[in-house]
Amino acid sequence: MSTMRTDSSRIAVLSKMAEILDVLTEDSSITLQALSQQLNLPRPTIYRIVQTLIDLGILTPSNQPGRRLIHWASSSRNTHALENASQESLQRLVSKFRDTASIYTRVGSARVCIARVEGVESLRHTIQVGTPLPLHVGSAGRILLAWLDDETRDRLIHESVTFFPGQSPPSFSGWQEIREKQWAISLGERESALGSISVPIFTGTNQVLAALSISGPKERFVTDRQDAIISALQQEAHKITQLLCSAKNEHALSATPQPPQSIVNKED
Known part of the structure; x- marks a missing residue:
């Protein structure tokens, strides 16, 4: 009993x-x-x-999704369209630069990798898809933060620092510059040996949906290689946006009720 x-x-x-x-x-x-x-x-x-x-890490002190909840949710989030639209772009980037290519989205005050193609170099950046990572360090985090209003950005950075206490936030204030250039770079922030360059993937209404990144040993992100990486990332991000918009339009069209055949014949 x-x-x-x-x-x-x-x-x-x-x-x-x-x-x-x-x-x-x-x-x-x-x-x-x-x-x-x-x-x-x-x-x-x-x-x-x-x-x-x-x-338990299910909520943050400000009642936002905590690390554990983010980890649970990341595998089932509705990101299939973005994953599908990005696969060919990720493959092309790896084929061209030989470093790891990834897609990151923001979940609460963390960033989560939802799609990834590993680089082919012996030294490469490897993480598991679905793993929550700090939002306040790394080029992908900066892209996901740059288009937010100042108050929201500051709050998310503070919460990210709380979630990932071993990751000190770098001194950074160039959010306007990122918005103007539409790319960001980080060298040795989350891990001392790593570097990355990221660009935004926009929705059809110019909202930042995700960050497209290339990452690997920071020595591979030297100045004479940056321009080629940035250009390729921006081109692929644009292609992904176009694919997403096309898929969305096709879905809307297929969901539109069609008139009965008899009516169509009469109008003809």
Whole structure:
């Protein structure tokens, strides 16, 4: 009997956690008092559950997705269209420069690699697709941050530093320059031996959807090679945007209801 009670209590706690996460997904700025009133749960109970979620890395102190939640979600995020549209571009970049080519998206205050083709050099940059990485270091992180407003960017950098305490934020203020040039470079930031160059992948409405990157030993990102890498990255990013827009238009067209055949014949 006691075992049944214990199991029932655990299920009840999980149910409350789910309800709290549902609300915070819609409004991360809601106060504990408002959350307590909305869910009809005692404020101390809300506090204990939220604090537990923070301690477990499921939430951040500002109620954003935590590292553990990001890791769970990254494998099932709806990025199939972007993955499919980018595969040929990634292959072309690796064939041309022999270094690793990747696509990164922002999830909360982390960046996650959603597609990748490994370089063919003996020394190359290797990570697992779906692994959360710091948003505040590396060229891909800068691309994902540069087009945000200052307040949002500062908050995400602060949270990223909290998630990844071993990664000190570099002194950087050239966000306007990145927006103007539409590329970013980092040398030895996340790992001392690594370098990378990244460019934005835009949506059809000029919002930054992802970062397209080439990474490898930082010695391979010398000045006389940078221009060729940047040009190739920007060309491939443009191709990916075109493919995404084309796929979106085709999907919209196929979803448009067609008139009955009898009506079409009469109009003819």
